[in-house]
Amino acid sequence: MGAPYVKSGPSASAMLNQTLAALAAMLIVPTVRYGARPAAMAVMAVLTCAACEAFCSLMRYGKIRIDDSSFAVTGLTAVMLTPVNAPVWLPCAACAAAQLAAKAPFGRYGRPPFNIAAVAGAFAALCWPSESFTYMDPAKPFTLPPFGACEYTAAVSPAAVLKNGLKPDVQPLDMLWGTGVGAIGTTAALVIAACGLFLFIRRAASLETTVSFLLVCALLAAFFPRIACSPLTSVKYELLSGSLLFCSVFMVTDPSTSPKTFAGRCVYGALAGGLLMAVRYFGAFGQGACFAVLLADAAVPLIDNFSFKTVTVFGRRSV
Amino acid sequence: MWKVPHGVKLEQMKRPSLEKPIAALTGNDKKQERGIFKLPEKKVSSPLILSAVGQAGITDETDGRRLYDKLVLLKSGKTDTLAACCFDDDPYASSSEAVFAENRKKVLTGLGYAARACGAKKTAAIVGGSAGCGADGKVRVIRADPSRYPALAPAECELKRCGSYAVIGAQACAAVYDAVKNRKPQSETVVTVAGDGAPDWFNCRVKIGTPISEVLGALRGDYSAVVTGSSVKGKAAKDLSEPVRADTRLLLVLKKAKARSVFPCIGCGRCTAACTQGIVPWAVLKEMESGRADILRLPNVQRCIGCAACNVACPSCIDLCAAVQKAGRLKKSGDIYAGA
Numbered sequence: 001m002g003a004p005y006v007k008s009g010p011s012a013s014a015m016l017n018q019t020l021a022a023l024a025a026m027l028i029v030p031t032v033r034y035g036a037r038p039a040a041m042a043v044m045a046v047l048t049c050a051a052c053e054a055f056c057s058l059m060r061y062g063k064i065r066i067d068d069s070s071f072a073v074t075g076l077t078a079v080m081l082t083p084v085n086a087p088v089w090l091p092c093a094a095c096a097a098a099q100l101a102a103k104a105p106f107g108r109y110g111r112p113p114f115n116i117a118a119v120a121g122a123f124a125a126l127c128w129p130s131e132s133f134t135y136m137d138p139a140k141p142f143t144l145p146p147f148g149a150c151e152y153t154a155a156v157s158p159a160a161v162l163k164n165g166l167k168p169d170v171q172p173l174d175m176l177w178g179t180g181v182g183a184i185g186t187t188a189a190l191v192i193a194a195c196g197l198f199l200f201i202r203r204a205a206s207l208e209t210t211v212s213f214l215l216v217c218a219l220l221a222a223f224f225p226r227i228a229c230s231p232l233t234s235v236k237y238e239l240l241s242g243s244l245l246f247c248s249v250f251m252v253t254d255p256s257t258s259p260k261t262f263a264g265r266c267v268y269g270a271l272a273g274g275l276l277m278a279v280r281y282f283g284a285f286g287q288g289a290c291f292a293v294l295l296a297d298a299a300v301p302l303i304d305n306f307s308f309k310t311v312t313v314f315g316r317r318s319v
Numbered sequence: 320m321w322k323v324p325h326g327v328k329l330e331q332m333k334r335p336s337l338e339k340p341i342a343a344l345t346g347n348d349k350k351q352e353r354g355i356f357k358l359p360e361k362k363v364s365s366p367l368i369l370s371a372v373g374q375a376g377i378t379d380e381t382d383g384r385r386l387y388d389k390l391v392l393l394k395s396g397k398t399d400t401l402a403a404c405c406f407d408d409d410p411y412a413s414s415s416e417a418v419f420a421e422n423r424k425k426v427l428t429g430l431g432y433a434a435r436a437c438g439a440k441k442t443a444a445i446v447g448g449s450a451g452c453g454a455d456g457k458v459r460v461i462r463a464d465p466s467r468y469p470a471l472a473p474a475e476c477e478l479k480r481c482g483s484y485a486v487i488g489a490q491a492c493a494a495v496y497d498a499v500k501n502r503k504p505q506s507e508t509v510v511t512v513a514g515d516g517a518p519d520w521f522n523c524r525v526k527i528g529t530p531i532s533e534v535l536g537a538l539r540g541d542y543s544a545v546v547t548g549s550s551v552k553g554k555a556a557k558d559l560s561e562p563v564r565a566d567t568r569l570l571l572v573l574k575k576a577k578a579r580s581v582f583p584c585i586g587c588g589r590c591t592a593a594c595t596q597g598i599v600p601w602a603v604l605k606e607m608e609s610g611r612a613d614i615l616r617l618p619n620v621q622r623c624i625g626c627a628a629c630n631v632a633c634p635s636c637i638d639l640c641a642a643v644q645k646a647g648r649l650k651k652s653g654d655i656y657a658g659a
Binding site for chain 1: 327411414468508546549552553554573580583584585587588589593599601602612634635636638
């Protein structure tokens with residue numbers, strides 16, 4: 001082991017572990033509310049990602065080598081974007097496709113240019129749209145066995161209602177505590193905010209990306225509301241519906257796929273926010289977080305290039 | 320204008336070693352050291368001081384160079400300010416601070432002699448934080464912020480504003496004083512013993528050339544590695560019979576040498592925030608790894624001071640400092656096709 005023998009801030013492994021801990025904390029509320037099914041889906045997705053990681057390392061290095069917990073982060077994030085009533089194979093298939101197509105060709109954590117969980121979400125949305133966007137009504141009776149078929153009453157998510165130009169019939173408190181209609185980890189706004197605070201304090205996620213992302217989403221919602229209401233009401237419903245908040249904390253803040261400068265991350269966050277709202281307004285699906293993140297990731301090299309040139313042209317030297 | 324602080328925040332671990340006086344581990348060696356030639360009692364001239372420094376064999380602990388060579392070079396270059404570094408940049412080392420605190424007058428007088436030797440008109444002392452200096456009005460006091468590493472870079476920038484400058488260590492200044500006043504050659508150095516493998520952290524004065532094992536001999540802790548020099552840039556001693564040198568300054572005793580996995584660059588940008596010289600280490604690394612480095616895309620690499628703050632900040636444990644210094648050498652060579 002060589003120098004340095006002191007470090008400031010968490011290592012890449014520690015950052016991943018902190019994100020994993022936050023995602024695991026996100027699983028508590030749905031597990032308490034819906035039983036073992038969310039936990040079972042999470043375990044299966046993580047095991048699928050681990051198996052894919054092991055397979056890819058076997059192909060590449062000739063031995064099984066798993067150095068970090070990025071596969072577990074991918075698995076849990078993909079599960080958070082899945083409805084609790086979806087088949088267990090859905091997030092597993094999405095994760096396998098994302099790991100093999102979007103991560104394996106590039107290598108270890110830090111190399112893939114696209115957010116792997118976003119690839120998984122987009123893959124599931126494109127291949128199995130009905131399974132990905134059919135949600136259950138938690139207010140009606142339901143049976144959710146850990147692995148079997150579910151019995152539930154289907155409901156329309158607030159994001160889908162907004163897509164139709166109507167005001168969602170949901171209490172703000174339901175949207176805050178996660179008792180509303182939506183994916184496993186995207187409905188409890190307060191829990192997401194708490195996890196986000198934890199990640200920002202631990203420096204595992206960058207605050208500027210989230211702030212610029214939310215700011216652009218809020219401005220677009222305020223100035224171009226989809227429903228006939230006050231700007232503030234429009235902002236409230238847009239920010240609390242769908243996977244926007246979850247995306248702002250867990251997906252756009254991925255340090256390996258976001259730009260490397262402060263200014264670059266602000267631009268990236270704003271771009272992702274604008275793209276998300278564009279997908280919501282004009283896209284085929286009511287939710288477009290994954291697509292927005294992927295499109296923004298594609299622009300990262302350009303953003304980095306531009307911000308790098310700005311730094312070198314204007315100079316930056318503190319001493 | 321809003322100034323963005325650079326460098327990395329490192330928790331300072333000097334207090335335990337600074338709380339005790341410098342211990343002496345010179346033993347009961349009664350062998351008389353051969354003194355250098357006697358200098359006249361009246362005001363000593365520059366050539367005589369230089370000669371005394373040369374005879375005393377003083378090494379500047381800040382860079383390991385012979386002080387005589389340094390002073391001769393400075394004299395030829397017409398230096399305006401000579402500063403004594405009475406502060407340790409390293410979060411664990413406190414040897415310079417301990418020497419300065421032990422006898423401030425000795426260090427400042429030695430600085431005065433060294434300044435006279437190299438022709439510097441002004442002198443300065445770089446001290447850490449709110450530490451007292453006790454200097455008279457002739458010595459300028461520059462305060463370094465110990466909370467950020469490297470702390471010396473901003474202090475040196477302040478010196479630069481007043482013209483050409485040079486920095487020598489506090490132990491070297493004290494050795495100059497001993498050489499001029501007491502005819503003593505430099506035979507001892509002060510090192511800090513610290514680390515989680517050392518139950519007691521202290522500064523000790525040892526003879527140069529003492530094996531590390533002898534210095535640590537009294538330690539009852541259980542340790543697996545000893546790092547010499549600096550916790551940021553130091554090297555692990557392969558063999559504890561390695562001698563303590565004048566520029567050792569720190570023996571970091573570690574219970575367990577942590578193995579760290581090296582990841583690819585995850586693009587967090589912390590190295591850019593850590594660098595005080597305006598270098599963008601992640602971009603330099605990317606350019607050097609591309610196999611066709613374009614020196615026009617390596618801005619400011621020639622300014623690298625080798626502090627390794629980028630290494631400290633990097634969560635992926637990449638040796639960014641080595642990449643930047645390699646890029647600096649490439650740029651200095653002027654061979655624009657070297658990367659092709």
